[in-house]
Amino acid sequence: MRFPSRLLVANMFFAVLLWLAALAVTAAIAAAVAVFGDLDQSAWEKVPQIARWYALFTGVALIREFLPMYIAHGQTRREFGGHALVTALLFAPFLGVLFALGYLIERGVYALAGLPPVLGRGHLYADTLQFPVVVAEHTLQFAVWLAAGTFLGAAYYRWAGGGVLACLPVAAGLVLLAESTVGGDLRLPFANRFGLGLDLAWPAAVLAGTGVATVLAGLALTWPIIRDVPLRTTRA
């Protein structure tokens, strides 16, 4: 199979642009809080709350935009499936690295300003300088949102709104489980209010394995939906 270089590069390029924008916006918000109040926590820590939705929509776009393009350019669904899998498995770590780099930049700025680099919620890492652990946690987080995006994107492309409604509980379950393996605070709509977070007191290896398995399950569930999906030939 050919390496999906252009699919990956196109998504990475856009992610870098968004990362730069996120750095600028976070810096502006942190500066405003520091000027008008007390900046006593990491501002960059809040970014994944939005970035994971970007991962989800990247997954949706993989199916909604790129699957039809691949087929229309004479590629098979199987080829696309392979390319999408490789892209998802490499793109999530790329996002994880970008996010971890953001912490390092923030750490430098906070040090210059004499601010404390305090984390506001539980993580696998206790310090933002634990680069590999930061990358691992957020890779897993972005990966499961990406996988949920491909799954929901496939459901929508094949069955429209009804498909999304039917598949939403499964996608939410995948996200819930994977997020529970990497942190204690879901910060999902309704999840905390209704106590939907899972408190998994499992060994780290089991948690990591569960997280990875959840991501792979999300991607695997996408395949049966797209393996013979008809392309829409009327404009949605």
Next chain:
Amino acid sequence: MKVEIDGLGLRYGETAALDGLTCTLDGGKIYGLLGRNGSGKTSLMSVLAAFRRQTFGQVRVAGEPVFENRRVTRRISLITHTGETTDIGTAEDALYFAEWLRPDWDGELARSLMDAFGLAPKAKVKEMSTGQRSAMGAVIGLAGRAPLTMFDECHLGMDVPSRKIFYDALLADYMDHPRTIVLSSHLIDEVAPLFEEVLILDRGRLLLQEETPALLGRGTTVTGPADRVAAFTAGLTVLDERRLGPTVAAVVYGPLDDARRREAAGAGLELAPVPLQDLFVHLTADPAGAPAAAPAGAPAAEPSGEPR
């Protein structure tokens, strides 16, 4: 590329879009695929391009089945107005992926066509006008140089000059790089000069397949006094008849040999060719819920010039 279609059926729930369609395209020609709305043109091309799998029957391109067959699909291109190949960001992005995914891509042709259509590489395709988006599709389809290239109403929204650019570019590139091209269009008079062979679909079946000159030779308008026209056309297939005072113009379908033509001239009748679009209208007319030129429920037959 030879295309063999045998008993092809495609159903959308209870609706039969294709109903046992059988035909063969020998390839190396520009084919016109005509039919009224809902006749099955898009469905046929969708199956040929592996956009969807047929419900029953067989499709073979270059001797092989199509669906999920990489050896075949990479040599097939279907450009629709839905924008599968273009709605991916900017025009430049669409070319970026086309160049990567199309084995026979000609970047120089793509750039020259972009210039000819006046398309800005940095423009977002989804923000373009309908005509510009169609032009983008035409660029991708032509520069892709797929051995089987199909255009499904891809000139939708194009203005007249753009359509002329498209037709000229298609013909010029086809002459330089002969391949099988299938054009589906409702602007029949405009595209008819490009067609070497015409297929007309009706209700998911093949109504007619014929080389264009032969097809045009089968349609004749007979004009003259009503009684003489009636006498001359007795026993012929009359597709349409219009009366203006004592004069009648009848469209007859079927070859008229030299003897018949002399007979018409002797009777003071005028014979004139019927434009392809008019012929199409008559052949697919549906005044009483049944095809004008074919008995309802007639099985799809072998390719020939006879309407079925």
